[in-house]
Amino acid sequence: MSQLAYVELRVMSLSEWERFGRAIGVQCVRREAAPDSEMLLRIDERDYRFWLKEDRADSLGAVGWEVPSAEAYSGVVNRAREWGVEVEECDPSYAIERRYGRVARLRDPAGMPLEIGYAPIVGPARFERSRPISGFKADNLGLGHLFAYVPDIGEIEEFYKEVLGFRTSDYITWPEADIDAVFLRCNSRHHSVAFAESSSAAPRHLEHVMLETYEVDDLGLVLDALQSEKFSLGTSLGRHINDRMLSFYASTPSGFWLEYGCDAVSVEDNGSWEIKRYSNGHTWGHAMGVGLTPRLLSFG
Ligand SMILES: [Fe+2]
Incomplete structure (x- = not known):
């Protein structure tokens, strides 16, 4: 595993999250080509670090972890299956939406929904902080x-x-x-x-x-x-x-x-x-x- 890549949250109020996001200096991006009930929060050059979807209750949607290579990805998938965990390897369109070459989904023993991705897709858009802070160590x-x-x-x-x-x-x-x-x-x-x-x-x-x-x-x-x-x-x-x-x-x-x-x-x-x-x-x-x-x- 190389890093904690992203967190997907189901949230009751995107507008409150936008107000909160501005207060803490992150960049709030209403997601293009999505209903206006989704927002991405950026803290660095990655396209998003928080993916917020408006819903009737607040809950944790998924925790994204990044591995550095195809070998590391296969290693995690195989070891999880040997442990007895069900692993779903997602189709390419899902992986691209998540901004990865490949994504697998599983739950840890406590039931936390995890996604394992490798080969992040990184766009050219610079991170724009919403407050004059030094920036995030990410x-x-x-x-x-x-x-x-x-x-x-x-x-x-x-x-x-x-x-x-x-x-x-x-x-x-x-x-x-x-x-x-x-x-x-x-x-x-x-x-x-x-x-x-x-x-x-x-x-x-x-x-x-x-x-x-x-x-x-x-x-x-x-x-x-x-x-x-x-x-x-x-x-x-x-x-x-x-x-x-x-x-x-x-x-x-x-x-x-x-x-x-x-x-x-x-x-x-x-x-x-x-x-x-x-x-x-x-x-x-x-x-x-x-x-x-x-x-x-x-x-x-
Ligand atoms: Fe802490």
């Missing part, structure tokens, strides 16, 4: 990361490592909240996905998506914009203990949270990385908002 590192609740993190960690080729970066256990989490990487981003198991949170739900910018001032500009546009913040600014990300959380129009951060570590696979188990998620900050908790987004 490109070959992918969109950012996802954090989701699942029924069994042991099983999911094994599947992501054995079938999809991820590596474990570390673990966090929050004893007071009864949450165990594993952080998994597929490139030098500390994690492209994290999974948590908890008796207090419904499994099979997306909790947050993270976007990373280059400069700390971007966080300030976007905090100002979100507050003046009356969007709810989930937490104050804080520093994560494991990926060292400086970030805050905002509530998206679909209820799940967006983590907006910068200054995270990068993990090089030269044997120097030591896997740790932390007993807290933060070195400071990330105070929860006034009674606000994320409305988890279902995928099960």
Whole structure:
């Protein structure tokens, strides 16, 4: 696996997402040749990183992962089938619509809908940020990361490592909240996905998506914009203990949270990385908002 490529979301209000998208600096593109109930969000030179489809309820449509070659693609498809997972290899028109040469669909052991693509189709249109931020640290590192609740993190960690080729970066256990989490990487981003198991949170739900910018001032500009546009913040600014990300959380129009951060570590696979188990998620900050908790987004 080389990167987290895209997320497809079913959302109740595209116009609220457009307002939110402008506040966080992404480019909102109403999709050409589609009913006006679809919108693409761009953060880099890729044609889209979020594909939003207006629907009667908010839900997670698909998580797109990119592999670097035909061999890597076949390897994932074969290992998933050996694991006992049903894999659908999509027809070429579907792959082209997704902007890939080839796409396969499957569900992970928690039921999260995944798409595996290779040979991305990249157009000439430059990314146009909608706010004067430095830009998003994406490109070959992918969109950012996802954090989701699942029924069994042991099983999911094994599947992501054995079938999809991820590596474990570390673990966090929050004893007071009864949450165990594993952080998994597929490139030098500390994690492209994290999974948590908890008796207090419904499994099979997306909790947050993270976007990373280059400069700390971007966080300030976007905090100002979100507050003046009356969007709810989930937490104050804080520093994560494991990926060292400086970030805050905002509530998206679909209820799940967006983590907006910068200054995270990068993990090089030269044997120097030591896997740790932390007993807290933060070195400071990330105070929860006034009674606000994320409305988890279902995928099960
Ligand atoms: Fe995060």
